[in-house]
Amino acid sequence: MSAAGPPQETRPLGGTARSDARGDTTSAGQPPGTHSPGATARSGNLGEDPSLAQGAWFDDVRIGDRFSARVTITDAHLLIGAGLIGDFNPHHVDDEYARTTRFGSRILHGVLTSALMGAPVGMHFHGTAVAYLEHAARFVAPARPGDTLTTTWTVAACDPKPAKRSGVVVLTGVCHKQGGVLVAEASAKMLVNMRPALAAAT
Numbered sequence: 349m350s351a352a353g354p355p356q357e358t359r360p361l362g363g364t365a366r367s368d369a370r371g372d373t374t375s376a377g378q379p380p381g382t383h384s385p386g387a388t389a390r391s392g393n394l395g396e397d398p399s400l401a402q403g404a405w406f407d408d409v410r411i412g413d414r415f416s417a418r419v420t421i422t423d424a425h426l427l428i429g430a431g432l433i434g435d436f437n438p439h440h441v442d443d444e445y446a447r448t449t450r451f452g453s454r455i456l457h458g459v460l461t462s463a464l465m466g467a468p469v470g471m472h473f474h475g476t477a478v479a480y481l482e483h484a485a486r487f488v489a490p491a492r493p494g495d496t497l498t499t500t501w502t503v504a505a506c507d508p509k510p511a512k513r514s515g516v517v518v519l520t521g522v523c524h525k526q527g528g529v530l531v532a533e534a535s536a537k538m539l540v541n542m543r544p545a546l547a548a549a550t
């Protein structure tokens with residue numbers, strides 16, 4: 349079994365937040381490791397500590413903002429993933445069987461493709477997210493060991509929830525592998541905290 353693949357590389361395509369493979373996020377014009385005024389105050393929502401926040405706050409997000417991440421699939425994703433979720437279908441773990449299928453080789457579990465797509469959403473809202481409310485995916489093409497998957501998410505809507513001092517960010521996502529081949533499409537909703545200063549004034 350090969351070593352686990354490299355961490356996802358997250359790159360902004362717009363908006364005010366930037367994340368890299370370490371999860372470091374900076375606001376426009378703000379150096380890494382710094383936080384906005386009021387970041388040491390409690391958000392008042394489920395006990396989150398704003399001083400740990402590195403991701404985008406709800407009030408930073410704009411419709412049309414985009415962010416992306418890239419990961420290369422290895423045997424470890426298939427084998428460790430099979431053990432993690434309990435799905436040992438021969439499509440994923442048996443080379444001899446997989447060669448007889450329409451795909452011709454082992455393929456990544458759809459649920460793991462979906463999870464890899466969802467990971468950059470969590471990292472984009474690192475420390476500012478309250479809860480991942482929804483995630484749905486449609487699979488178009490298989491992913492195999494050696495494929496490099498690039499997921500791009502776009503903000504489709506922002507629904508403020510002042511009573512919860514947060515808001516729902518609605519996202520649409522696409523995942524492509526090398527050559528621009530579409531692997532999957534997805535939609536998601538994330539409940540994200542407002543900045544503490546804005547939340548206190550609301």
